[in-house]
Amino acid sequence: MDKSNFPFKGISSVALHAAGKENAEWAHTPPIYATSTFTFDTAKQGMERFAGIEKENIYSRWGNPTFKVAEQTIAALEAFGLDDGQGRPLQLKALLHASGQAAMTTMLMCNLQAGDKLLSHYSLYGGTYELMHKVLEPNGIKPIIVDMRQIGQVEESILRNKIKLIHIETPANPTIQCVDIEAITALAKQHGIIVTVDNTFATPYLQQPFKFGVDFVFHSTTKFLNGHGTAIGGVLIGKDIEFMKTRAWKWHALLGGNANPFDAFLLSQGMKTLELRMDRHCQNAERVAAFLSESGHISHVNYTGLPSHPDHDLAKRQMLRFGPMLSFELKGGLEAGMRFIDRLKMCVRAVSLGTADSLLSHPASMTHYGVPRDERIRFGITDGLIRMSVGIENIEDILNDLEQAMN
Ligand SMILES: *Cc1c(COP(=O)(O)O)cnc(C)c1O
Numbered sequence: 001m002d003k004s005n006f007p008f009k010g011i012s013s014v015a016l017h018a019a020g021k022e023n024a025e026w027a028h029t030p031p032i033y034a035t036s037t038f039t040f041d042t043a044k045q046g047m048e049r050f051a052g053i054e055k056e057n058i059y060s061r062w063g064n065p066t067f068k069v070a071e072q073t074i075a076a077l078e079a080f081g082l083d084d085g086q087g088r089p090l091q092l093k094a095l096l097h098a099s100g101q102a103a104m105t106t107m108l109m110c111n112l113q114a115g116d117k118l119l120s121h122y123s124l125y126g127g128t129y130e131l132m133h134k135v136l137e138p139n140g141i142k143p144i145i146v147d148m149r150q151i152g153q154v155e156e157s158i159l160r161n162k163i164k165l166i167h168i169e170t171p172a173n174p175t176i177q178c179v180d181i182e183a184i185t186a187l188a189k190q191h192g193i194i195v196t197v198d199n200t201f202a203t204p205y206l207q208q209p210f211k212f213g214v215d216f217v218f219h220s221t222t223k224f225l226n227g228h229g230t231a232i233g234g235v236l237i238g239k240d241i242e243f244m245k246t247r248a249w250k251w252h253a254l255l256g257g258n259a260n261p262f263d264a265f266l267l268s269q270g271m272k273t274l275e276l277r278m279d280r281h282c283q284n285a286e287r288v289a290a291f292l293s294e295s296g297h298i299s300h301v302n303y304t305g306l307p308s309h310p311d312h313d314l315a316k317r318q319m320l321r322f323g324p325m326l327s328f329e330l331k332g333g334l335e336a337g338m339r340f341i342d343r344l345k346m347c348v349r350a351v352s353l354g355t356a357d358s359l360l361s362h363p364a365s366m367t368h369y370g371v372p373r374d375e376r377i378r379f380g381i382t383d384g385l386i387r388m389s390v391g392i393e394n395i396e397d398i399l400n401d402l403e404q405a406m407n
Contacts, residue, residue: 011080011205012275018076019069019268030069032265036060062253066261067096070268074225074235077204077274082211084239090210093244094237095252096264100200100220101127102257103234105135107218108165110251111194114140116164119157121148121179123172123379125198125220126367148179149311151187158191168214169198170207171315174327174363174387175380176302178311181318182212189213200224201353205278206320210239223354224324227270227277231263277356277392281324284398285390291399292328297336297406300329302380324390325353327363330406333384337362341386343405346397353389358398360388 008014021030038057040046048054057063071094082090097103108131112118120132122145132143144161146153148168157163166188170179181197188195196216197209203224209217219225221233236252238244252258289303304315305322315322330336341349347358351366361367363381371379390398 008080010275011077014076014080015073015271015274019072021069023065030066030265030268032261033060033064033066034261035064060261061256061258062249064259064261064264066264066268067259070094070221070259070264070271071096071235073268073271074204074219074221075237077271078199078208078210078217078237080204080208082208090239091241092210092237092239093241094235095244095248096221096259096267097234097236097252097257098259098263099232099257100218100222100234101131102255103218103220103236104128104131104198106248106252106255106257107196107216107236108132108136108141108167109255110248111165111196111216112136112141116140117142117144117161118165118167119144119146119148119154119161119163119193120167121169121172121177122146122375123175123177124169125173125200126370128167128169128198130370148184149177151180151183154184155187158187158193163191163193165194165196167196167198168209169200170318171201171304171311171323171325173201174302174325174367174385176201176304176309176311176323176325176327177380178304178314178318180314181207181209181214185213201323201325202319203274203278205275206282206323207318212318215239221267222352224278224281225271225274225354226267227273227354227356228266229352229355230270231266233259233263233267278321278324280392281390282321284392284395285324285326286322287395288388288390288398288402289326291402292326295403295406297330298328299331302327325387326390327385327387329382329384330386333382334364335384337384337386340405344401345404346393346401347388347391353387355389356392358388358391358393360386363387 075092075094079090079092084090168179185195195214198218200220217237292298293301303326350359351361
């Protein structure tokens, strides 16, 4: 079935039908190709596959049909409705990895080398922050961290340093700060700087960074793309197809962070319901944010859907909805926060996010434990801050659980 010219009108159709389903046994659900290697009929065929004349599978670290289904789906979701600037549908290529960290490593390493500088925002996923400072920096790649919501700080840093790459994470963990993708990308492009975006919190349903001219998009597929918390995974997506097939693919293969067929299969199942899940996640999060902001027990709520959030207008401009993630501070700080978490009866105490059920965590003692306290506080991660990934349960049950835990 050739769907390349079918004009999909909605993202659920893309999630369900964009990837090729062809397989030798006519299975409706693409099979799990649990195999490390692939066979050749003849030596000549082997040679032609290595030479790239026959574009078939060779070895699963370099690619596997189960990965391909997930990769084609993600590329189609990120490209949905966008054009390449010349009136043609945007073409993207995705490389599936074992984890978000593996995809982040490929993304940064294939674009940077010793002597290069990268610029990023101070509120970042903990693993990204540590990768930049503990792995890249000792190897000669210097991370420069500014408040990227202040465009003047970005400009000043670009003029003062020779920046090779700008990494944006928006909305950012766990304060739900947003960075203006369009403004930063426009500035970066004037200076020939590569732009990468971590789109994990939003998913391509809520935000499509390629619309604003960015070069690469990254996801931890562990989160909302998988949607059920059944597998770790990550993906790197690029619009320079030649670069993706050569340098990015090579770095991916040599660093060895390939996905595995079982996890890729789980990811593909999860993505089928992305739109349905995200709409319910967002609807519930809006209700939770309203409830918390009216509660006498809460001193502060970070949710871009609230007009009081400093990035409310920006989020409205660059996202379809405000997303499923929020954080809040209980009056009484650390002690009250820990007591609240302990008293939850239905919502789950766990780090991570993007599962169908609601998860709550305490960044200061969990995800951001590795970040020095003074820096953490500067990032807005106060001692009593609680992060919530709002699930798709019945909203009354979520609100009742939060309420009983506070009293
Ligand atoms: C989870 C996460 C990562 C890292 O992904 P893993 O799948 O855990 O390796 C990176 N960025 C963001 C925003 C995340 O939430």
